[in-house]
Amino acid sequence: MADETRLSSAGSTDGVPNTDDSNDNALDTQAYTRLDFLNRTCTPGLAINSIGIKVEGLEKGNESLSCKMAELEKEKEAALSKITQLERDGEAALSKIVAVKKKKQSALFKIYELEKEKEHTMNKVALLEREGKAAFSKIAVLETEKQAASSKIEELDKEKEVAARKIALLEKELQTKEEIFAKYKHAQLQKEELRTKFEDLKTHTNAAMSKIEKDAAMSKIEKDAAMSKIAMLEKELETKEVRAYKQAIRALREIQIEDKEPKEKMKELTITIQKLTEERNYWETLAKQLKGKESETAHELVEAQKEMIRVLSDHYSHIPGRTMTYKLWNCKEDRKATLTEAIFLMGEKLKEAKIKDTGFVKVDQLKPGTEDINLIVKVLSTDVVVDKSQNTKQQSHSHVYLSQSRIKRVAESLVGDETGSILFTARNEQVDLMEPGSILLLYGAKIQMYRASMRLAVEHRVQIIIAEPVEFVVNEENNLSSIEYELVNDEE
Structure with missing residues (x-):
């Protein structure tokens, strides 16, 4: 028994390395159980021979196991290096995923802006279609x-x-x-x-x-x-x-x-x-x-x-x-x-x-910025707003034609036709022509903006002619001077 113990200890020191691996422990326990079985059943000489044979087999198995362990260690190191490489690749992939998410968000924002621009362009297209229809109608009128x-x-x-x-x-x-x-x-x-x-x-x-x-x-x-x-x-x-x-x-x-x-x-x-x-x-x-x-x-x-x-x-x-x-x-x-x-x-x-x-237009066709137009209107009322000529009535006739910088009289007259009405700004000698009930022919008239509303004006007196009386009812409800306009910037 003492020899068996010594052999077992020697075998444990010489042949099998003390590692924590579960496979080595299993082989050791299997070897010890077999030795115990041989000690119980076999004679001492036969048991020793068989033990020597087993010990040699075990040593060869331990050598093969050590080789396998070395290979496994190498594979483990390669696996660890692969794991570190994969971790690095994962971090790079995560950074790429974050960049892709940012790009996705910017792309979604651009898609939202493009949808807004699409709606704006659709509105512009609809407006242009309406203007095109109006232009075609104007072309027919011009024909x-x-x-x-x-x-x-x-x-x-x-x-x-x-x-x-x-x-x-x-x-x-x-x-x-x-x-x-x-x-x-x-x-x-x-x-x-x-x-x-x-x-x-x-x-x-x-x-x-x-x-x-x-x-x-x-x-x-x-x-x-x-x-x-x-x-x-x-x-x-x-x-x-x-x-x-x-x-x-x-x-x-x-x-x-x-x-x-x-x-x-x-x-x-x-x-x-x-x-x-x-x-x-x-x-x-x-x-x-x-x-x-x-x-x-x-x-x-x-x-x-x-x-x-x-x-x-x-x-x-x-x-x-x-x-x-x-x-x-x-x-x-x-x-x-x-x-x-x-x-x-x-x-x-x-x-x-x-x-x-020259052709004549109607009052309801007037728009801001309209110039060089001719109208036939009826004077409804006249209100003199500026009169600086009370002390200069004895001046000669040669000083009648004054420039715009020497305006002495200004009056606002409500004029119109059967389609609408508008305020006419009369200056200087034009005020004398603004008699209520008279029919006027206005040549080369234009629209001037005053406090965000339209005013009709004529530059010279020679472009205003008093015509023969014509019977028509002025549409006072459609007063174009009562409509307020807002200045819009095209860039906005």
């Missing part, structure tokens, strides 16, 4: 207006033909007036001859004409000066009138010959009519001054002239082609009347062309 304009152009062509006929008549009248003017010049020469003959007649008259000769001699100097000045002014007046008359005919000819747009024709006619009107006013004032001077200086000569004409008619009644002074003045009045008719005709044609060429 109808185009057809109406073509018909108006045909009417203007007919009126051009009528104007051409009138021009031919005016040219004939001009020729006759020029002939009369030539006769007038010839009459001036005859007047000089008669004056020289009258000088010869004075020396051969009897004593009864001595008093007349003395009076005529006293007034001869004044008469000669007045007559020379009158002749000079008459000649200048006649040349200016003929020139203005030719300018009027030339303007009417240009309307007939040139094929221009109606607006350009209106501008040219406006410039021509203004020039003719200014020239006509100038020569009318000059004629008034001439008549005033004639009445002042030649009052004493009238009786002497009558007596001289009577004497000349008695002594020189046989002279052919005799022309008296009053007939020459009548010719001048005829020429002035013809020029007045030409200017009046051009003014009427200008008004007709201006009204026919």
Whole structure:
């Protein structure tokens, strides 16, 4: 038993390493149980031999086990290295997952913003579709207006033909007036001859004409000066009138010959009519001054002239082609009347062309930013808000046309038509035209914003014309000036 114990201890020290592994413990316990069994059943010699054989087998098994343990240790180390590598890969994967989650959140936010932009674009598309429908309706209205304009152009062509006929008549009248003017010049020469003959007649008259000769001699100097000045002014007046008359005919000819747009024709006619009107006013004032001077200086000569004409008619009644002074003045009045008719005709044609060429819009079509429009409105009421001209009513007429920086009177008038109403801002002389109940033609009007609401305005007085009364009921309920607007930034 002691030998068995020693063998067991020796075997335990030499062959089997003391490890904590469960497989080694199982083999040791199995070996000890087998030794105990052999000690009980076998004889001592046989048991020792068998024990030696078993011990050798156990040593070989322990060696193989140690090799396996070394391999397992290596596999364990490789597994641990793989585990650390996997842990590192897991941490990298977790960081990637966090980054992916962040990207997912940003992508979801972008998707939300894109959905909002999509809704905004859909609203814009719907708005554009509505505006497109409105644009198509406007195009249809413009087509109808185009057809109406073509018909108006045909009417203007007919009126051009009528104007051409009138021009031919005016040219004939001009020729006759020029002939009369030539006769007038010839009459001036005859007047000089008669004056020289009258000088010869004075020396051969009897004593009864001595008093007349003395009076005529006293007034001869004044008469000669007045007559020379009158002749000079008459000649200048006649040349200016003929020139203005030719300018009027030339303007009417240009309307007939040139094929221009109606607006350009209106501008040219406006410039021509203004020039003719200014020239006509100038020569009318000059004629008034001439008549005033004639009445002042030649009052004493009238009786002497009558007596001289009577004497000349008695002594020189046989002279052919005799022309008296009053007939020459009548010719001048005829020429002035013809020029007045030409200017009046051009003014009427200008008004007709201006009204026919431009289209009119309704009040309900007005929007913020609308410019260069024409309207037919009725004045309902007028409220003067600024009046600085109470102390300056005695100023001359030349200071009527004031600039916007010198506004002295401002009034707000409620105007409108059957579609709606709006406040009209009248300035300076426009206030006088804003009589309640009157019908006005507004040319080149525009919309001005005042305290977030619309106001209608016209720059110049010449663009406002008082028309004939027309019966229509103004829609006061649709007051466009009562609507408040908000300024919206396009970028927002």
